[in-house]
Amino acid sequence: MIKWINTRFWASVARLILRNRIIILTLVIGMTVFLGYQWKNMRFSYTEANLLPDNHPVNIEYNKFLDIFGEEGNLIILAVKDSTLFTTEKFNAWNRLSKKFNAKPEVSAVISTENLKKLVKDEENQRFALDNLVKGEIKTQEQVDEIRDELFKNLPFYKSLLFNDEGTIRTAVYLDKEIVNTIVRKDFIYDEILPIIAEFEEETGLDLRVSGMPYIRTLNSQNIVDEIGLFIGAALLITSLIFFFFFRSFRATFISMVVVIIGVMWAFGILGLLHYEITVLTALIPPLIIVIGIPNCIFFINKYQQEIKKHGNQAKSLQRVISKIGNATLMTNVTTAAGFATFIITESKLLKEFGIVASINIIAIFILSLLIIPIIYSFMALPKQKHLNHLNKRWIGAFVGWMEHTVRHHRFAVYITSVALLVLSIIGIYQIRISGSLIEDMPQRADFFKDIRFFEKEFDGIMPLEILIDTKRKNGVTRLSTLKRMDKFEELIVETPELSQPMSVVSLAKYSRQAYFGGLAKNYTLPTSNENNWILAYAGKSKSETNLLTSFVDSTGRYARITTFMKDIGTDKMERIEENLRAKIDNTFKDKYDVTLTGKALVFLKGTKYLVDNLIMSLSLAIFLISLFMAYLFRSFRMILVSLVPNLLPLLITAGMMGFLGVPIKPSTILVFSIAFGISVDDTIHFLAKYRQELRSSNWKIRKSVYAALRETGVSMFYTSIVLFFGFSVFMISSFGGTVALGGLVSATLLFAMLANLLLLPSLLLSLERSIANKRTVKEPNFRILPEKVNRKLSELSKRKDKKE
The missing domain is CATH 1.20.1640.10 (Multidrug efflux transporter AcrB transmembrane domain)
Incomplete structure (x- = not known):
């Protein structure tokens, strides 16, 4: 009974399509126009790919950190490693550069030599004050040398933030946190930052290095956008050439291209209709539709030409194409869609959206193939004999003959080869490693990637790793016992070569003691108990504009942060570092504090682990679903x-x-x-x-x-x-x-x-x-x-x- 229903169903489908050709073409065109109108809703992602579900503990901890301290990824770093920077003309140009950035409304703060503040002791008013390192335009080389010596010898607080021991100088540009994850960030970087940088390099001849997460994300996202068109064009070109090589028919090639081009338009339209962002994954869907859609066209057109060669009746051939190939091709497209749809079960928003859009579009390209190919051929003349010659190609016959000969006479060799490949594969599988790097997949030939490597070498990384410390009491951060624990913990970070010099309230406490005792670098240490009381008294009387705590401590004094940066390392090393840090946290802070490891580097690591853990589940589901089809x-x-x-x-x-x-x-x-x-x-x-x-x-x-x-x-x-x-x-x-x-x-x-x-x-x-x-x-x-x-x-x-x- 089921078989008869299937037979009648596909016979009815064939009649329906061929008897309503104009109506169906009108509907296809109407749907294409409607989905084309949805392109206006497409938007590109301006945030990093978060592979974890929103309710994952790592995301919850990260969002808690953002609620307390705000967006962490708003820092753009400029750097120069050139001894000639410390000449009058070039040093003034360097300072003017930071002034230009500071004047932009999209910038919340700039820290550089131009506006660098020295913490000094105001004994008359018994408070701390801020004094400018650079006072006005530099006129002599002696002034430059004096500033350089002061910076490198007496201001360890700014080490790793603005300079390193090798003489590399940096400027830190903090974007307004409200624009970091919006299109304004992209416009600002392309319309303001890049032209200013180009002007500076032309004026000074210096090689200015630029990095930081907002800058990297913007240029990387633009690369993704640029490659969408490249992929679509290349996929159309290569598939059309191969298709024409096999069929030797411009007409068949043209029909196939019409089908997949409409499929691509639908793919973009569905993205817009669902209001999904174009990410590094969803950007792959349009070319994927081309690659998957062409085989549909091959099966339909190849069958049509076989039928024409057999009996020469066009109507009969088109009916058989729909009725014979339609069901089998539907099942193959369903199984392909099922492979993509398995990503929907993951709780990762990125993968879920990819799975939804890909599976919908695979079914859509099948429907387009089923409708467009028979209808267009029904308006055309019968294929000529030259268009059918590919069915009798000698090399194809030789290939099929070789397969039949191998299966008939060399099955044992097939089994031996399969087993040998299986054994080698199992050996190889044990050598697979897992990677969770934010920058590993970025274009390595791009200038911004070379700058990433530069900052890794000079300043030990650009991927932020944050440690959030909850003292569980108001103003608990300023207690000397808390500062000592934090300082002890930072020793491990300093000893870890993959991590950069940490920045925290500990550094500010050391700097305060240095300022209190005359500004000598040897006094850059944590204060004693008595000294801490005096220093806190000075800090309490300081004007709000001199209060440097806001970046490291929340307004209540309960929460503190330690910020470090991580090199681009493998997942195994990241896990080892995480284990060491957590062990140090347990040993140093014990149960008196709640200490959380977070930051973009850790979120990405956990996201990769989450995907690996779900790989077996999604693949098993794909096998199960396809087994059900079978x-x-x-x-x-x-x-x-x-x-x-x-x-x-x-x-x-x-x-x-x-x-x-x-x-x-x-x-x-x-x-x-x-x-x-x-x-x-x-x-x-x-x-x-x-x-x-x-x-x-x-x-x-x-x-x-x-x-x-x-x-x-x-x-x-x-x-x-x-x-x-x-x-x-x-x-x-x-x-x-x-x-x-x-x-x-x-x-x-x-x-x-x-x-x-x-x-x-x-x-x-x-x-x-x-x-x-x-x-x-x-x-x-x-x-x-x-x-x-x-x-x-x-x-x-x-x-x-x-x-x-």
Whole structure:
């Protein structure tokens, strides 16, 4: 009954499409216009990718920190490492540079040599005051030398913030926290900061280095935007060239391009309709739709041309294309969509949005293929003989013959090779490492990435790591016991080569003692108990503008922060550092304080770990869902197990390759497995569908059915696999390391999957024919290619329709 319903359903779909061509085309155009109008809602992400769910403890702790101290990622750093900076002309230019930034409304504060404040003791009023290091325009070299000596010898408080021991000078520009995560940040950096920097470099001849999270995020986001067009253009070019090489038909190539271009327009429209941001992941969806949509076109057009060559009846051919290919292609697109949809179960907003949009668009590109290709061909003349010649290409025949010969005579070699690859893959899997770096996937040839490496070398990193200390009492931060504990904890940070010099209220307390006792650098230490009381009395009488506590302590004096910066290191090192810090926290602060490790570096690390932990779950779900499809289609548990083998083996091979090639598991490469599995299983469905049809028509002759299915589906599987291979290879032109790895790994996986489905799968069917392929264990599939009797009925309906017309 189900089979008859399926048959009648697809026969009805064929009639519906071909009898309502104008209406359907009008609806497609209308939907395209509507979704094109939704482009206005598209927006690009101006925040870092947060891979953790909102209710994750790490996010909760991070948001608590932001509530107390505000946005941490608002610092842009400028630096020069050049001894000629300390000449009159260039030093004045350096100071003028900071004045220009300070005059901008988007900047909340600038700390530089131009406005650097020295903390001094005002004995008359018994308070601290601030004195300018630089007073007006510098006129002589002696003044420059004096300022330089004062900075490097007597102001250790500003070390690592404004200078280092190697003579590198920095300026810290703090953006208004309200604009950090908005488009205003991008406009300010491109319209104001970059021109000012270019002007300074031209004026002085100095190489100005720029970094900081707002600056990096802005330039990195722009790279993502620039690559969207590059990917779409490259994907269209490579897939159209391969398509034309196979079919040698401008008409077929044009139709396919129309389908995928409309699919891309729909992809952008759906992003806008759902009000999702364009991120490093969602930016991949439009080219993905091109790469996945072309195989649909290959199956539909290849079948149409086969039917035309067989009997030359256009109406009959188009009906058979819809009725024979529609169901199988629907199932393959559903399995592909299922591979992407598994990301929806993760609680990561970034992955969830990617999974939703990708799965919707995969079904959409199937619908477009099903509607547009038969309708456009129905308005065109029959293909000429030259357009059908590709069906008889000798090299294709030789390839199919080689596959059949291998399966027929060398199955043992296929098994030995598969086992050997499996063993090597398992060895490689044990060598895989996990990476959780914020900057690892950034374009390494970009100038801003080179500047990142410069700051890592000179100042030990740019990724903020924050330690939030809750003293549990008002003004608890100013207690000497608290300061001593913090100072003891900071010793571990200083001893950790991957972390920068920490900044906190401890440094300010040391600076206060230095100022109290004459400003000598040797007095830059924590005060004693008695000294602390005197110094606090001075600090309490100081004017609000001289109070430097606000960056390190909250308004109540209860919370303090220690800020350090981390180098770009692997996840294993980050975890080791975290363990050491937590051990030191437990030992130093005990139960009297609540101490929290947070910051963007730690959030990203935990996000990567979260994804890795969910990888097995999402991949298992993909396998489970696709197994359900297999059970529905073939109704045989043994067949499900056999069909999974050639699809799981390529995933293991790819994982082994990652281990041997040193490609880590990270947010970008973690997508490979679910995507590749969802796509590669399509070949299995096509092969087994044809195999089941041949079983029935050959009266359950196993060998004959396997070879017939191999000859029938081998060409289309080869075509689609080549298109997918080169289509995903397009991502390897990216400047982002993660996108390059994603493209290369998916391409390799799909190539292995093609070989596994064309060699290993038929070999298994032949070797296990007695146990899996007989009438007792194999039930009729829930979908099948329509029998000839139904096709005759469709043909008769077509002839009646033609007569009426």
